[in-house]
Amino acid sequence: MTMPQRHVALRLLAALTLVLSGSSAAFAWSLTMSSASRRVYLHVGNGVEAGDSGTINVVSVTVPSNQLGNGTPLAMTSNSTQSRSLQGDNYLTCPTPASQLLIGASYQRNNAGGGSAPMSATLSVSSPATLINTSGDSIPISEVSWTVSAPGSSVPNIIPAGTYNGGTQFLATIPANTYIENCHSFSYANSAVRAAGTYTATITYTVTSP
Template identity: 65%
Template sequence: MLLGLALAPPLVQAWSLNIAAASRRVFLHVGNGTRDATNTTINRVEVTVPGAALASGAAQAMTTNSTQSTTLYGDGYTTCPTPASQILVGAAYRRSNGGDGPASATLTVTSPASLTNAAGDTLPFSQISWTVSAPGSSVPNVIAAGTFNGGTLTLATVPANTYIENCHTFSYANSVLPAAGTYNGRVTYTLSSP
């Protein structure tokens, strides 16, 4: 996902589905995607801060270019009803009943220390955070909300033969005064099971 330069009230809900045991496999979905094919789409999350609001400390809601509103696993339920302001994140870990791998997989997100503009100016990635939700779900949150830290954050542990997902809504803290420009940076979501 590419972030450019959230504050919705956090709803701590997610979807968690049991999936059939089978040969070992991980499945990760962030933003637009397809269920059973490799997808190289990189969705953008961005905000334009009005001049009068710069460095005011008033958090700025971010928008996305995602169009993915429905789950890619299971029944096609609308998990993210407003994809223009949400990114759908889903992860599945499958293994055989004989236990052909670890009992769980780990979902992480990694960010650089800073976003940069064309002039080389920087803006701390820690200015960007996210809340999580899955409207209508009664399942407790299984993918964490947080703030990028210029390193790797663990978002969830995915038990064997389970699929989890929720929506991430991003915001820019707007508590620093950056040099003028468009700042870019890329975060990487990873699902791994050694």
């Protein structure tokens, strides 16, 4: 007999919020950038060097029927193909993008602006309380967590590891004229037996400069 499978999928979305002047942020490595007119930049997974590509990447896992709810965390895979930094030296930050997600952001401002622009921007992530399937069954979003890495970096946790909490979580402060980035690997806690189905949620990463 074939047992129905449980599939957990997260849609990861980059969002930018900029009020008045400009800033930009980044993760994993921390790179100094030239001053420029105020602007923010963010990419989550696949992206481009500047502008909004509109790409929404997905991390997912299918839970085998013989492992349902056994409490052993399961690694999630990604449909991202972005392995190299989009800023600086094209460094190989995420060697295996099929199981990792590159997240990077920057904030820039003109140092000659008389100090009117904020000295930093903020990176945050927002998540819903649950993942939901088409039948209305749900899984707490806190079942999904992530670790971080950045090969060769002295600050691999410049964007820290964590667990989604169903709200907005502060991740990092981005100093002016700085880019930060690192590589995120996701896992599903698998702490309880769930009804069959594909459970989804959209996670939004945001860079803000008030």
